[in-house]
Amino acid sequence: MFDFSSIELSHFLLATAILLAFAHLLGFIAERLMIPRVIGEVAAGIILGPTLLGYFYPHAFSWLFAGFPQEDRMFGLMYQIGLTLLMFCSGLKFHTKFKKGDGKITSVIILASTILPFALGWLASYLIDFGQFLGPANSVFSIKIVVAISIAVTSIPVISKIFNDLGIMHSRFAKLVIAIAGVHDTLLWVALGIATAVAGHGGPVTAGAVLKSVGITVGFILVTIFVLRFLFKNLTIRNGNFLFRASHVGYFLFIMFVVSSVAGYLNIDTIFGALLAGIGAKMALPPTLFKRLEQSVLHISFSWFIPVYFAVVGLKLDLAKHFDLVFFIQYLLFATLAQSIIVFLACKLIRQDRITSLNFAMAMNARGGPGIVLSTVAFSAGIINQDFFAILVMLALITSWLAGSWLRFVLNKGWRLMPGDEDIVPEKINNDSDIIHLQQQIKREKLE
Template sequence: MTEKEIGLLILTFGVFLCFVHVFGYVFERLRQPRLVGEIVAGIFLGPFVLGKLSPGVSDYLFANPALGADRTKAILGFIYWLGVLLLMFISGSQVKRLLSKENRRETAWILGIGTPLPFLIVMILGVSGVISIGPLVGVKGVEMSALLVLASAVAVTSIPVISRIFNDLGILHTRFASLILGSAVLEDIALWGVLAVATALTRQTSLADQYIVGSTAQHLVITFTFMGTAILAMPTVLKALGRWRWNLLLRASRLAYAIIVLFAYVGAAAYFEVNLVFAAFLAGFGLAGGISGGQREHFSDALDSISKFSYGIFIPVYFALVGYRLVFGRDFSPTLLVAFLLGSTALSLISVGLAAKLAGFRRLDILNLAITTNARGGPGIVLASVAFDAGIISAAFYTTLVLTAIITSQMAGLWLRYVLSRGWPLLSTDEEDVVEAPVATPVGGDLLGHPSSPSVGF
């Protein structure tokens, strides 16, 4: 690349960085989730706002002939993925007691009822004809695939967005956070398997086709093996490597060593075709010592440095790029959005609420768990994008899924901030979850989600 091409890319990245922090700060002052402001910044810079208001400026930044739209898109895509991987790595390193003994019973109830119940209800309503699938079907014309995506979109929980909300509120260390994220990790594995079936159905004529059954079963076995190894075995391996006297990289730079661990997990996940987002989360989890969490103090300085830089640069730009990729125009259907938003939210809240009740939680606990798990966020957007690109769903349904993901994530952030501002516990069974609500402060504090941080906006 020439100096001019590099300069144009840096300019585009700088514009994103400027707008994302300004919009995030404004939304924070309006007592709205900061990440929603970051997404709105991306929408403003996208083709449906800046592209309409000033086509020349938009083309110069994102489709300049001197650089090429395809090259710009590819590099911004790399920044997008780097942001989400760093977010998940940091989140994994700060979550304690994921799938620990004290959470297993509650996690089992949420996974056993909270996730499959809404999925099964949507499938039954769709197969029986109560829900009209026609308007949701994409160019491939496979109604069963669209129905599977619809059911998955109701049940999915956003690990990246929930992690960002927890970090901004300073509650990643709590049992509430570990319970939510532990359940979300396992449920999303199953839902990605469902998406694999939906995609395969667009190429086959029968669900019983040997290709579908074989490839999907193999993919799920590999995924579960990878996750099980990362959760149960790798923390011990990383601890042993940390004590190895010939680990020169660790002795040379703990920060570089932490990043290499992240890259190793992601590289292995790519090789085995496992979801990279989960791999990044598990890399942070393993580096911090796994379920015991006994190794994080050895990497606290390195992880704090990564957190400060990531939350100042790459993670906000990731959320801005989410907004930049949204599609509006005549393909947007307000009726479909309202119907799906209200229906899916009600179904999710009832299902998770029932699971939490059976798990022994109390009234406020139940509401906290139900509203938080209803946040669709990043996985909801990724689910929509993959399904739309595969021709499974229509453009109108794609836009609906993305907007629902944003709205439900905003609802979760606002509710948790309200609970903490009142001094209420996130879980009445755990006194450490009584957390003082963060308050938005002027720029100048750290970026770790502590009360002095400008990233705290809930």
């Protein structure tokens, strides 16, 4: 019990090392090519997975990732922990404080980019036969919600990384997009929680079952935020809180896992609990403590668990057998145009200039991490099959690439992002600065 042989351990550690190394290496190369890092991390799984290695060398793929009976489940556990930490980190990026004058822009774009694309996605499920993409849960209602979310979702982690890479995180435009995406995606995660709850219901979809799922999800949100706010504000920094005194990060991870567990027992997806734990920490913790938490969690998450999560997503893809290229191109055009046109018109409605409206339209199309999370959660819940899983993952990757390329083009042209950013100077980050500093420090130590 709780044990396996040294050979099995060695094999699993070797497979993990190879997967992690590929994820970091291809993520690094992607960044050098001005591509979002997540694309390189997923590409690592595609190369090592059934799409390439498994297709040309199936025995090598099976030996590496199915070398003993429980290896796939061990990778599944790391995959789930990475997903949980990704959602917790996304919650830590949540932002609701807007400067005076920005409230109108954010409110209009949040409403427009959430409600209208969601409604278009829902209507599309009546015009397009998505029955071919139904998963084992056989829930037509749930797949309609997934399709609607896939049209509307935006990625906070990826769009934040794009802004960092471009050196415009300090711009008014970047701050507004991140704030909008935070509120916008939280609303969509509520819809995903309802979809997974209905899919797990097992019986026929009735108004009562849907209302019950909505009630449980909304009640869970309200109670969790209230409890976490009270906990973080009043009971965390206390002499009697020995768990917090023992390990600050351990204390917050404990809360994250407990909240996620409660969500799972309520038939709400566990990642929703992790997201709320992150939001609660963002809303209630003092700035100094929050920064310490954020730095610690982001460091361990993005160095190990999250890259492995995205790489395992690539391992799950089998583009050689389960990918309809023609349908994907059609779906990509529909999703991109739907979100872009709606956000563009919403911006014009509040009298934003053409280039500002276009910038918001392109930025809100970066589906990135949340788009991949949507696909993995829906696939795990049996809502969609492997064909649609592949389409949603590729949709998230391509739209993130397009958003980053457009914003880079705008900056290279010398165009402003939006009013207030006329004199913005990109703060270029030298990715090699840490290595250079480390080399200099080692040289000084040798001289001493």
